[in-house]
Amino acid sequence: MSADLETWLAGERRRRWALVTDDDGTIDAFDDLSRRSEPHVDAAGRPFLPRWNPHSAFTPTSSPEYYALPDDLATEWQAYGTRWSMFMNRNPRVWLAWLLGQISETHESASWPFSWSLSIRDWVLSGYETERPFHDRDGVDCPEMREHLTRLAQIGWVVWDEADYRFEWIDAGNEQASPES
Incomplete structure (x- = not known):
């Protein structure tokens, strides 16, 4: 995993953490999924700056094929989208x-x-x-x-x-x- 991704993930937390009132591990799951996706994205030569919000154009939820993700990771990103909706309802x-x-x-x-x-x-x-x-x-x-x-x-x-x-x-x-x- 690259230092760039780690810096990006830390920045996402720093920018948004003050808004979280009920953390159930969703953000840790996001970080883990991002780290496991990065080698595939790098191999495809794509920029990778994922956002917590799964509807962002920078997050693989909406277009896993662009990020060249294997089916299992694409499925996990879809599940993250559902998890994010529940996270927002609690926050x-x-x-x-x-x-x-x-x-x-x-x-x-x-x-x-x-x-x-x-x-x-x-x-x-x-x-x-x-x-x-x-x-x-x-x-x-x-x-x-x-x-x-x-x-x-x-x-x-x-x-x-x-x-x-x-x-x-x-x-x-x-x-x-x-x-x-």
Whole structure:
């Protein structure tokens, strides 16, 4: 296993670990699966920067053939996708970060709403009475999304700390702690 992959995996943990509240070993399983997949990806000459989110274009879940994975590893990546869904259900902060990423993708094809995630929160807390702070070209703004955002905004919000290059959780009502403030 390469030092590059180990550095990448450590970075994924550092960037996202503050959002995990119920760790059941999913992230360790992700790291193990990534390490076992790397030799196949290297042999195929493909870049390999897997993300925790199995729906990322950089994670083999959606296109194991691109990464030249044998069938057994492709099957494990598919199972990881299912496990990830259960992990998100147990980790509302991770779920919120995923939703905000989807909003950012629909607005500006970016993985995160850098410097404007609090604008989304303010829109949610207004009861959706203010103007939606994003263009919804992919149709993610639906009753189910709003229900999740409303529920999650009651407990806190996820922001990106540019100085530390990682996600941060701020409890509801604690905007002064936000690196975006």
